[in-house]
Amino acid sequence: MARLRNKRHALMGTLAAFAVVVLAACATTDATTDGTTEAGTDSITEETSENRVVTVGQNPGISQLNPNISTLSSEKVMWNLLWDGLTTESEETGVQPELATEWTTSEDGLTWTFSLRDDVTFHDGRAFVADDVVKTIMFVLEPENASPQRSKLNNVMNVVAIDDTTVELTLDVATPLLPAALVDVKIFDVDNSDKINETANGTGPFVLDGFVPDQELSVLPNEDYWGEVPVIDGIKVVKYSDQVASRAALESGTIDIIWSVSFDQVSGLIDAGLTAVVPQNPSQASTLGVDTGSPPFDDPRARQALSYAIDRVTMQAVAFGGLGELNFGSTLVSPKNEYFAPDEVIDYSYDLDKAKKLFNEAGVTEGTNLVCWAGDMAPQYRAQCEVLQQSLAKIGITLDIEVNEGSTWAARFYPAGKEYAGLIVPNYLSREPAPLPFVVSYFGVDGWSPSNWPGNAEYEEAKARVKSVTATEDIRSAFADFQRITSEEQPTVVVMNVAQPSIASPDLGGVWMEFNGTIHVEGAVIQ
Amino acid sequence: MLVYVLKRVGSSLVLLAFISILIFVALRLLPGDPTTFSLAQGDGVSPEALEKMRRELGLDQPVFVQYWNWISGVVVGNFGFSYFSDFPVGLLIAQRLPATVTLAGAALALAIVIAVPVAVVPLWLRSVWLERITNVFVALGLATPVFVIGILLVLFFANFLNLFTGSGYVAFTDDPAAALGFLVLPAVTLALAIAPQLVRYLQGSIRGVAEATFVRTARGKGIGWGRTVSNHIVPNALLPALTSLGITVGSLLGGSVVVEVVFAWPGVGQLVVDAVVKRDYAVIQTIVLLAASAFVVVTLIVDLLYGVLDPRLRVSTSQARAPRSGDTSVIKEASV
Numbered sequence: 091m092a093r094l095r096n097k098r099h100a101l102m103g104t105l106a107a108f109a110v111v112v113l114a115a116c117a118t119t120d121a122t123t124d125g126t127t128e129a130g131t132d133s134i135t136e137e138t139s140e141n142r143v144v145t146v147g148q149n150p151g152i153s154q155l156n157p158n159i160s161t162l163s164s165e166k167v168m169w170n171l172l173w174d175g176l177t178t179e180s181e182e183t184g185v186q187p188e189l190a191t192e193w194t195t196s197e198d199g200l201t202w203t204f205s206l207r208d209d210v211t212f213h214d215g216r217a218f219v220a221d222d223v224v225k226t227i228m229f230v231l232e233p234e235n236a237s238p239q240r241s242k243l244n245n246v247m248n249v250v251a252i253d254d255t256t257v258e259l260t261l262d263v264a265t266p267l268l269p270a271a272l273v274d275v276k277i278f279d280v281d282n283s284d285k286i287n288e289t290a291n292g293t294g295p296f297v298l299d300g301f302v303p304d305q306e307l308s309v310l311p312n313e314d315y316w317g318e319v320p321v322i323d324g325i326k327v328v329k330y331s332d333q334v335a336s337r338a339a340l341e342s343g344t345i346d347i348i349w350s351v352s353f354d355q356v357s358g359l360i361d362a363g364l365t366a367v368v369p370q371n372p373s374q375a376s377t378l379g380v381d382t383g384s385p386p387f388d389d390p391r392a393r394q395a396l397s398y399a400i401d402r403v404t405m406q407a408v409a410f411g412g413l414g415e416l417n418f419g420s421t422l423v424s425p426k427n428e429y430f431a432p433d434e435v436i437d438y439s440y441d442l443d444k445a446k447k448l449f450n451e452a453g454v455t456e457g458t459n460l461v462c463w464a465g466d467m468a469p470q471y472r473a474q475c476e477v478l479q480q481s482l483a484k485i486g487i488t489l490d491i492e493v494n495e496g497s498t499w500a501a502r503f504y505p506a507g508k509e510y511a512g513l514i515v516p517n518y519l520s521r522e523p524a525p526l527p528f529v530v531s532y533f534g535v536d537g538w539s540p541s542n543w544p545g546n547a548e549y550e551e552a553k554a555r556v557k558s559v560t561a562t563e564d565i566r567s568a569f570a571d572f573q574r575i576t577s578e579e580q581p582t583v584v585v586m587n588v589a590q591p592s593i594a595s596p597d598l599g600g601v602w603m604e605f606n607g608t609i610h611v612e613g614a615v616i617q
Numbered sequence: 618m619l620v621y622v623l624k625r626v627g628s629s630l631v632l633l634a635f636i637s638i639l640i641f642v643a644l645r646l647l648p649g650d651p652t653t654f655s656l657a658q659g660d661g662v663s664p665e666a667l668e669k670m671r672r673e674l675g676l677d678q679p680v681f682v683q684y685w686n687w688i689s690g691v692v693v694g695n696f697g698f699s700y701f702s703d704f705p706v707g708l709l710i711a712q713r714l715p716a717t718v719t720l721a722g723a724a725l726a727l728a729i730v731i732a733v734p735v736a737v738v739p740l741w742l743r744s745v746w747l748e749r750i751t752n753v754f755v756a757l758g759l760a761t762p763v764f765v766i767g768i769l770l771v772l773f774f775a776n777f778l779n780l781f782t783g784s785g786y787v788a789f790t791d792d793p794a795a796a797l798g799f800l801v802l803p804a805v806t807l808a809l810a811i812a813p814q815l816v817r818y819l820q821g822s823i824r825g826v827a828e829a830t831f832v833r834t835a836r837g838k839g840i841g842w843g844r845t846v847s848n849h850i851v852p853n854a855l856l857p858a859l860t861s862l863g864i865t866v867g868s869l870l871g872g873s874v875v876v877e878v879v880f881a882w883p884g885v886g887q888l889v890v891d892a893v894v895k896r897d898y899a900v901i902q903t904i905v906l907l908a909a910s911a912f913v914v915v916t917l918i919v920d921l922l923y924g925v926l927d928p929r930l931r932v933s934t935s936q937a938r939a940p941r942s943g944d945t946s947v948i949k950e951a952s953v
Contacts, residue, residue: 147881151891153701161659234669241661287702302712303702304891305883330784331878331887332764338771339784339881497896501649505662531661538661 143324144598144614147336148349151304151329155290156283157276158230158237163520166608167327167349171309172213173276173292176204176223176257177269181370181602181610185270189218189277189293199264199560206255210316212279213297214289220251225280227259241538242271242528245557266560270526295320295612305329321615340364340593346616347594347601349609353411353470359593369603372589373523375422376410376474376516377582379503383542384511386454393580395448396514397438399481402585409473414588420580421573422521422529424587429524431570435577446485456486463492463513465499471516474585478514489514503540515540518590519582520606525565527557530572533581543581625920629913633906637691640905641684644898650676651700654895674700687902697899699892706903710885716786717884720876721869723800724807728865731812736819740827741846751816758813763872767806767879774802784881803880810872811865818861822854829853859919866915870908 150164157169170178178188187193190204210218227249230237248260265271279291290298295317296309307327311320328345330336333352339345341362351359360366378396380387387393402416415426419435449455460482462475472493479489494502503510521529530553531537534545545553552571559565592609594601600613651674652667671677675686690697696706735755739748775783781802789796826832827850835845874886885904892900 150894153699153895154703161662233663234666236659236662236666236670238659238662244661284703287704302883303699303704303709305713305887328785328881329883329887330881331890332881334768335771335784335879335881338768338776342775342779342783344783344785496894497649497653498647501653504653505664505667507664536661 142322142616143326144322144347144611144616145345146325146327146347146349146609146611147330147339147345148327149329149331149333149336152301152307152327153303154287155298155301155307156278156286157274158226158239158278159235161238163607164349167611168307168309169274169276169608170294170610170612171296171325172290172294172298173278174210174294175274175276176206176272179273179604179608185273189223193269199266200261202259202261202268203252204257204259206257207316208255210293211314212291212293213312214279214291215314216279218277218293219254220257221254222277222280223257224249224251226275226277229280229283230275239275241531243275244531244536263554264558264560265527266558267526270522271528296325299324320612325611325614340595343595346598346614347592347611349592350590350607351593352468353409353413353588353590356411356413356591356593363596365594365596365598367592367594367601367603367609368589369605369607371424371426371523371605372414372587372607373422373424373427373529373605374518374520374589374607375417375424375587376405376414376470376585377519378474378478378585379515379517379539379541379582381503381508381510381513381540381542382581383544384509386449386452386458386512389452390579391448392452392454393583394436394438394578395445395452395454397436397580397583398441398445398448399478399485400438400583400585401440401477401481403440405474405477405585408477409470410586410588413591414586416586417584419573419577420584421576422519422532422582422584423524423569423573426587427523429566429569431566431573434570434574438577440481442481442485445481449485449487454487457488458486459488459490459512461490461492461513463494463499463502463510463515465496465516466493467496467499468518474516475514506538506540506542508540508542523605524569525562530556533576539582541581543579546575546579549575549579621924622921625917629917632913633910636909637688637902637906638684640902641687642680644896644901645680647896649896651896651898652676654701687899691903691906696903699900700897701895706899709888709900710904710907713883713885713888715788716882717873717877717886719789719796719800720803720807720882720884721873723804724811724873724876725865725869727804727808728812728815731808732815732819735812736816736823737846737851740823740850741843743842755813755816755820758809759817763806763810763875764879766809767803767876770802770806771879784879786881786883803876803882806879807869807872807876810876811868814868815858815861815865818858819854822857823850825857826850826854856923859923862915862919867912870912 146167148164148167150162152165152168153162155168155172157173174189176188176190177185180186189207189210191207193202193204195202206220212218227243227246229235230239230243231246245261245263245265246259247262250258252258277293278286282289282291287301295312295315297312299308299310301307308324310324313319330339333355336348337355337359340348356366380393380396382388382393397420402418406412406414406416415424417425418438420438421435423430462478464471464475472491475491479491482489502513503515521532532539533543534549534553537545552568552575555568556572559568590607592603597617598614599617600615601609601611603609652670675683687697698705699709735751739751771783774780782799783802785799787795787799832845832849835849873884874890876882877884877886878890889901889904
């Protein structure tokens with residue numbers, strides 16, 4: 091009898107377990123296909139016919155919400171959700187007014203007056219006034235705040251509020267493209283910046299719903315937005331550390347878009363019917379960095395030799411899935427850019443004879459050992475090292491490959507000024523495209539490139555012209571000089587220009603990407 | 618017993634102090650610091666700004682001062698702040714702990730549900746072939762990385778059959794049914810990763826007990842094999858296997874890190890992975906110390922429980938007192 095009872099218990103237990111699994115399966119199916127399940131604030135995925143929430147999967151996540159100290163490209167996704175700037179970048183028309191309605195400049199180009207909207211409120215209901223602009227710009231200009239936007243505003247000497255809707259900026263050097271420099275300066279509640287991760291008190295089209303650092307950011311439409319109120323019911327940015335997991339989530343509809351997909355996965359995802367989101371005019375560049383302050387790459391011939399030794403065609407196929415535009419001139423101006431000057435740059439097509447000759451002249455002879463210092467953040471770095479290793483081996487140079495996790499990798503050569511003799515560092519740069527002048531500040535005096543290239547008088551003269559000229563021909567001439575000098579000097583070796591794509595569900599519309607990789611999902615719609 | 622408990626607690630505290638020093642020093646030996654990730658790669662960031670941040674974070678102080686500042690806070694429950702989000706570390710952990718506890722609890726329960734029958738049934742049926750098949754699957758389970766199990770389950774059950782959700786999380790407090798749906802695949806993955814270990818422990822324990830004299834005695838008295846297994850072998854074999862629970866908790870903690878990454882499960886594992894990448898010292902130190910504490914506490918509880926559950930150990934305690942009383946008969950009986 092006892093045995094029978096035990097068996098009955100066992101059977102009931104089995105049935106109960108089966109019922110739990112079936113219930114779970116049904117619950118999941120309901121949540122994802124029938125759309126009848128509403129998740130609470132801790133949920134990652136919720137999408138019903140009434141509740142259209144766009145979910146962005148990305149790695150890394152968002153660590154903090156202050157756009158003016160943000161250095162991670164992954165954090166840029168929130169910039170245009172929670173915040174507005176005086177100006178903004180539009181997909182169709184480029185730089186255009188946002189919180190500013192118009193601006194005027196003095197004849198000498200040193201004084202800029204911005205008129206501001208008078209119908210804007212912060213998310214907490216407080217009215218936006220000119221003083222907020224002043225405080226934000228002062229915050230950005232304060233060196234100790236380490237704002238990455240400061241480098242674009244370093245000509246700003248003073249900023250004052252003329253009245254509640256007028257701001258005046260005084261510059262020390264005429265800066266024709268100041269409105270472009272202000273796109274990434276997002277106006278925020280400086281007086282309450284210590285609470286920014288809890289409140290995210292901006293003026294943007296979405297308000298903060300929840301934030302778990304490095305895990306999930308969820309925002310809801312700002313019903314009091316001065317502009318067009320978003321049509322969707324919210325956006326979630328969810329961290330997906332694993333590429334395979336994020337791909338599976340996208341294919342199953344759990345997420346709507348993956349930000350920054352590794353290059354080797356792109357073609358497979360497009361073949362699966364998904365959509366690539368890339369900028370029209372990408373300015374990002376794949377580079378090989380060296381320390382120009384230490385042997386052997388303190389000799390420009392060694393840097394030129396390295397550029398000749400790069401089999402860019404193979405590298406593009408192996409490391410970048412065939413995407414992007416090869417940059418044989420090896421400068422930070424893309425060959426597709428209208429200011430590209432093909433006659434001014436050296437053609438660094440793959441040529442091992444030239445590479446060997448130049449290496450020998452620079453004292454890099456057969457038997458020399460170099461190190462390719464790759465980061466493990468993206469597979470293309472190692473692949474680039476492997477292609478280069480094969481090439482250098484043919485001219486008797488041994489290239490050891492060392493792959494490191496992100497901080498170890500970066501600590502070896504960031505920030506500028508560190509010595510890393512003999513290292514070749516695959517990297518990925520997001521610099522603004524010509525005619526925006528900011529790219530020239532990367533090198534030379536006051537530059538922050540870890541290549542440590544100090545520049546020269548000719549370069550500084552070209553840099554000053556790039557920053558100040560206004561006529562198209564003058565800009566073209568100044569950028570031609572920039573390209574000629576950097577192509578000869580090779581402060582950093584440029585392999586190609588390629589945008590890190592995002593991949594979206596075909597049902598998702600209204601998403602686009604700026605030239606520097608900043609993704610705009612604020613206008614997203616689910617079709 | 619009290620002396621034993623005090624000794625065990627004392628040695629556990631010394632161990633935790635040693636671990637706290639080890640993790641603190643090891644982190645400082647790694648290349649880079651929090652400023653490397655957050656600032657050094659930014660456009661035009663000045664050395665002064667980097668120095669200011671290091672000063673604010675206390676990284677300019679001698680290491681022993683930094684350690685004292687941290688550990689004296691930990692003792693009173695102040696774990697410090699994340700260098701990146703400025704959130705208190707305690708809050709960051711609290712935000713993620715429910716997810717990790719849910720996952721680990723479900724996986725442990727599931728692993729036990731899987732492991733006990735797998736270890737017992739071949740013995741019960743006295744089937745060599747079933748035992749061999751079991752061993753093959755156990756070896757396969759031990760050899761397969763947990764992320765492979767996870768990805769295979771996602772591809773089959775989420776993408777192919779569309780039966781479960783492949784990734785994500787819903788709190789049980791928000792929607793129990795949906796939460797269960799999200800939990801199934803990660804919990805099964807983690808359970809499949811730790812169940813083979815449990816099976817191995819149980820098998821070893823069962824083999825030892827099955828050869829014991831009291832089992833032969835029971836069989837000699839005419840007790841059927843089924844009753845011998847269920848009433849004599851399994852209960853006695855479960856007890857030694859209990860000691861493996863501490864090791865299993867260690868595997869759970871390690872495995873959950875991987876499972877959380879694969880399933881975008883917002884738990885403590887993902888938090889620590891991020892913190893390591895960014896050198897978010899306060900977060901890493903605290904999580905490692907808390908995980909070690911959990912491990913030590915579980916081991917301690919298991920050891921104490923073992924003493925409570927196993928009458929022989931209680932008798933052994935009497936044994937220590939016996940010579941003073943001059944009565945050795947109890948010892949003889951116990952050893953029989």
